[in-house]
Structures are given as structure tokens and as C-alpha cells.
Amino acid sequence: MTATLAAARVACIALMLAGCAGGKGLAANASVPAARGPVGWDVFRRMDLLPLLRAGVHAHLESSYDRRGGNDDGFQGTWSCRRRTPQGRCVLAQQTGPGEIDSIWFTRNRGDVRRTGTLRIELDGRRVLDAPLQDVVDGRLGPPFAFPLVANARRSSGGVYIKVPMPFQRSMRITTARNPHFFHIDYRTFDDATGVPAFDPRDRVSDVLAELREAGRRMPPAAGSLESVSPGLQLNGPATIRELRFRLPPGTSISRARLTIAFDGRRTVDAPLSALLGGGGTVRSLLAAQGGRTAVAWWPMPFRQSATIQVRGIAGVTVQALLDRQSPLPAALATGEAGYLHATWHRGRTRPGRDWLVLDTPGPGLLVGLAATMEGPRSRRYLEGDDRIVADGTLLHGTGTEDFYEGGWSFNRGPFTLPLTGNPVHQRHGAADVTTAYRWLMGDAVPFRRHLRFTFEHGDRDRVAGRYSSTAVWYGPSG
Incomplete structure (x- = not known):
């Protein structure tokens, strides 16, 4: 175990209440509805069932x-x-x-x-x-x-x-x-x-x-019990993690922190901590928040036997996990109706004539979000690149990068953070322009049974060079 991990302080709040549906506690029960997942207003009222x-x-x-x-x-x-x-x-x-x-x-x-x-x-x-x-x-x-x-x-x-x-x-x-x-x-x-x-x-x-x-400002329910957990935050199941709360030591930057999570013995999350929370800057969203020394993720994370959470790169990080031990999702993992949380991270230079690859994976699965940081010329022409998803052979073809994040005209009103979309960071360094954006998919999440490929053009027809990093958030099998 590294010195960084040994220095981490961890705690676990184990919720024994059935059906906790989020930080504010929208009503939910412990039964799994139709395997197709929430429909109508249950898209927001039953966010706990996002992993279906x-x-x-x-x-x-x-x-x-x-x-x-x-x-x-x-x-x-x-x-x-x-x-x-x-x-x-x-x-x-x-x-x-x-x-x-x-x-x-x-x-x-x-x-x-x-x-x-x-x-x-x-x-x-x-x-x-x-x-x-x-x-x-x-x-x-x-x-x-x-x-x-x-x-x-x-x-x-x-x-x-x-x-x-x-x-x-x-x-x-x-x-x-x-x-x-x-x-x-x-x-x-x-x-x-x-x-x-x-x-x-x-x-x-x-x-x-x-x-x-109230997105991004939620507080955990008062009920629950506090347990001490060994460094590395090993949790025993079955349970669903409803919240991960990180507290950074003074004088540190979240950009240096890397998060890894292994569920039931298999690592499915290995990405910069900030990427899972919207990419950087101040984020106040429905599923993640960051700003100052505190960062919170509300992605539901079911597991059957164990979950091991590690933060590398910064010593002395405090991690708290809010658990729902009455959740029906661990049982749904066993039947294949639900998936484990995945965060797939890529970083590198774009290549002329080739789309930037976000995710290419066999099914089954459910794409639920993307956070990305893109660096290109000050003209911001790299944002002209279209988003393209092929799910089980069906093409979902969008109109442009900032359009995917539901802004427009190169985010012409400046940075913003909203419950499901945001452009929290825009910076310029010399000839370079840097944009960070996120979009979380709820009702518009993309299910796939056989295969999914998700790419972006970088500029019109992949003709604008840049440096990109992207983190796709999705649910699927552990292996």
C-alpha cells in the first residue's frame, strides 16, 4: 500500500433505510420496476435505478x-x-x-x-x-x-x-x-x-x-450509522453506494487526484477524480459537484460482495461513502438486469481524418454521461466536430461538440453549470484554447445489448488538431 493511501482517512455512512433516492430523499421503494428502467417523472424520482x-x-x-x-x-x-x-x-x-x-x-x-x-x-x-x-x-x-x-x-x-x-x-x-x-x-x-x-x-x-x-448542494440524510473503515475504503456488500464525498487537504488541487474503484474484485473505474465529477472547475450538477476542497459523486454504484475505493496522487484525502443496504440493485446485478459503474478515460492528441474515440465496448451496457477537456486553437473551430454514437447498429449523429453539451455558438455566453449539462471551464493560454464540458444522460441514456461506439469529430471532418481527454460514464458487466 502506498504512502498516499496510508495517509487517506476514510469513513463510511451505512444507510439502513430502504429506498433512499438521493441526497434530498425523493420517494423510492425497494422493489425493482420493469427492467426497462424509470419512465416519465420516475427518470428523476428514481435516480437510484439508473444502473438498470x-x-x-x-x-x-x-x-x-x-x-x-x-x-x-x-x-x-x-x-x-x-x-x-x-x-x-x-x-x-x-x-x-x-x-x-x-x-x-x-x-x-x-x-x-x-x-x-x-x-x-x-x-x-x-x-x-x-x-x-x-x-x-x-x-x-x-x-x-x-x-x-x-x-x-x-x-x-x-x-x-x-x-x-x-x-x-x-x-x-x-x-x-x-x-x-x-x-x-x-x-x-x-x-x-x-x-x-x-x-x-x-x-x-x-x-x-x-x-x-438544489442540484449540487444536497446534504446526506441525518439517519444512518458511522463505521470506521481501513485505508483504501473496502466496503462489504451487498449494497449500493449512493454518495461518495471527498474532502481535500488545504493547499491541494483536485486535478492531481486519481480515483480507482474495484467492484466485486474487478476494477471498473480508473480516471482522474475531477473527470467523474464534470471535468474541472466549479460544478453543481445532479450527479456530481466540485468546488474548493469538497467534491461529491451521486452516481449509484451497486455491488454484491465488495467495493474498494482508492484515491492516488494526494495524501490525506477524506472519503465518505453513503450506503443503501436495502437496495434491490445488487440482486439485479446477479440477473444481468443492472450493471456496475464504469468510467473509461482516454487522453492524447487527435489524429487527422480520425474521430476522437470516447468509448468502444461490447454490450450489454448503458451510456449515462461524458466529461471532456478539449484543447485546440483560439478560433475554437475544434468545437465544430459532430458527436457520433452507434448503438447496436443504430446511428445517433449530432450537430457539433458544444451542441452535444446543449450550448451553442462556441458557448457564446461563457461557462455555466446546470443539473445535467455544463461548460464549467474555458481558458486561453497563448495560442491555445481549452474547454471543459459535461453532459449526464438520464432518460436519454443510451442502452446497448451488443456493442457501442462513441466518437467525436475534432473540427469539421476531423481537420482541426488538438489535445483531448474524455471520461465516459456507463454501466455494464464487471468483466
């Missing part, structure tokens, strides 16, 4: 990306309308069968989307939203279309988004009055409609909005 691998669920992405392989991802609006309705509306997405809309993003005119006109969403033949897009993202409609479930370009640095989960049982269609130029829509389909609720646009979801508005 979502059998029978398929991710889809509609976007305005340039089908010719160039960079016209919305500048001319060439690829923004699938077709026109008889009334002349622009059809962005249409699907039959059961599913759920989970994330919608737009930009144009430096983030001013007034010229797009009305956004109309029809579910199962019902019109659940029909209002000017700018009013929607400004929060003028009120709950559930309220911040931070919606955000305008001022809050999301150049882009606008809607993250209200909208399930449907038979059909969905999304249209705009005029060509929206840049957009992407993340939605998923289900093999069957069993248990899929109807979306109610009048639901005020005060509990969800309160939780999101």
Missing part, C-alpha cells in the same frame, strides 16, 4: 446534421425538416408505438429562437404543447416547463433545451412553425407499452423541480 440496463429500450436521435458529411448542420436549414405537413409545418420527429421524448435542443441566431415560431408536440393524438419556442424555453408556460427543466440561451450558453420527459403509448410527432435550423431530439422507444404512463402537461412536479434547483 433497460432491456427492450432503444435510443434514437433526430438532428439537423449534414447528411453529405460536411458542416451544414443547420446553417442553411437544409436537413432540418423531415417533411412538411399540409399546413406547412416542419416535421422534426415522428414515431409510432410506445416511447418517450427525453431531451430537445435548438439554436439559431446566436441562441435567439424566436424566428422558429411555435413548437408543437403531439402524443397519442393529443396536442400536449403548442406555444412559441422562445416562450417555452424562457419558462413562461410555467411548470412542468420551468427552469431547469427548460433553459434559454442565456442560461445554457448559446443553446436552448427542454428536458421534460414526455412518454407516449401509440405515437408522437414534433413540429415547428418554421425551419428551426439547428436541433436535436433524443427519444427512446419501448418494445411494449406496459406500464407507460400518459404525459400530463398540467403536472407541476414541484418535487422534481425542487430537487433539480
